[in-house]
Amino acid sequence: MDMGLQGARVLVTAGANGIGRAVVEAFLAEGARVFTCDVDAAGLATLPLGVGHRRADVADRAQVAALFEAALEELGGLDVLVNNAGIAGPTGRLEEINPEDWDRCVEVCLTSQFNCARLAIPHLRRSANASIVNLSSAAGKHGFGLRTPYAAAKWGVIGLTKSLAIELGDDGIRVNAILPGLVAGDRQRRVLEAKAQQRGIGFAEMERQAFSFTSIKEYVTPQQLADQILFLCSPRGRTISGQAISVDGDTRMLS
Template identity: 35%
Template sequence: MHRFDNQTVLVTGGTGGQGSSHVRAFHAEGANVVIGGIDAERGDALVDELGDRARFAHLDVTDESSWSAAVTTAERAFGGLSVLVNNAGVQNPPALIEHTDQATWSRILDVNLTGAFLGIKAAVPALRRSTEGAVVNIASTMGLGGTAHYAPYVASKWALRGLTQTAALELGRDRIRVNTIHPGVIATPFIHEPAAGAGAAIADFYSPEPFAVPRLGEPADVTRLLLFLASPEASFITGSEYVIDGGLQLGPALQAEAA
């Protein structure tokens, strides 16, 4: 018996570094998985790897009709939808606010915030038909404080917190729980490759060495928390935020003086 037997999970950004980790783990725990994304080649490869109980749905999270099609894929293929993971996200190239163009601002908010809004809107009817439903929004520690040069990304993740809490209030009586995970710096291409238009990756100017847990996070660190929040084990948790950052938000750790 697995935690997600007879349940169907839709993961957006499901072919990326964190997304593919989430998809594989849900599948290993017995779930039917719908891999939402725009990279059909990688999506099809992941479906081939997993075999039964996996489908790829071409999903542009900024497009409402694309969301409707993805939810329909879940219901037609597997008979329902139990869990939505709003994992898709994009990063802006670092720039001061005065040098950030409106097109960049709009693009980041469209994917990171509007995408989650449209996802909840599209998935709610199907989630209501489940015995219990869960939505988990993947935000960021940048949604907990200001970060210079990343105004669009920071704003999108701050707003995602408010969307999560509002959805939790609206959907709790429908037995649908909505929570947020705030990862810190996780070792994925998102961190190791420059954002479009950027000259350097985040990993090029970040070192975890001063912090309480002196390493980058791994996708599996986030996945383990996600599985808990999406499962019946978290049936009394909604509207909550979970930080997983190795102590980054605590600030630098004191170093012991040499004897």
């Protein structure tokens, strides 16, 4: 399906693997011009031809400034920002969490989106089809026991998204958040393994418990998330803004 994104200028953070990689490849398949970053230099080296990239930690403002300089030079402007970068953060009870691990989780999952959006907005104002999509999580709607830093940051992403949508509506810039649930891939498996270890149960039991809180007992795929993001950023989605959109099989709670 032609989503009307031919020639769109797109910046995706953390695009070397997982959800970010699927988003990069989906935009590329629609004829968009794509630039991405990641801390994984080896992963960046395997990106498809035509995808501009730079190694960058988006929690570091100096690195974000260099990223935008490189991306804007290559793209010649900006129509779409996808704030995808995030980390799982520590697993444990709040009183057990190292403060430095808390800070790092919030910096990568939430503050990085501020770092990128503040530099993107002046350029998005010049676009005829401007969009920001922020990656939140089902944890940003339900909370997540033993994963408080991650859940707190992802709740913050929703507040950032809704507030920015209000600020930028008069500029024609729409801002939405995607809330994935259980996403197929190595990262989700590591999260469930850490929680299983914390609780002293096996992985299969932990996975069963996780799916017991969803109506559709399947993992969401990175491609399904990419498809939703494409729609929001396309002209078809131009009246959708300020939304926190769950793509999670009807998750009712996390535990």
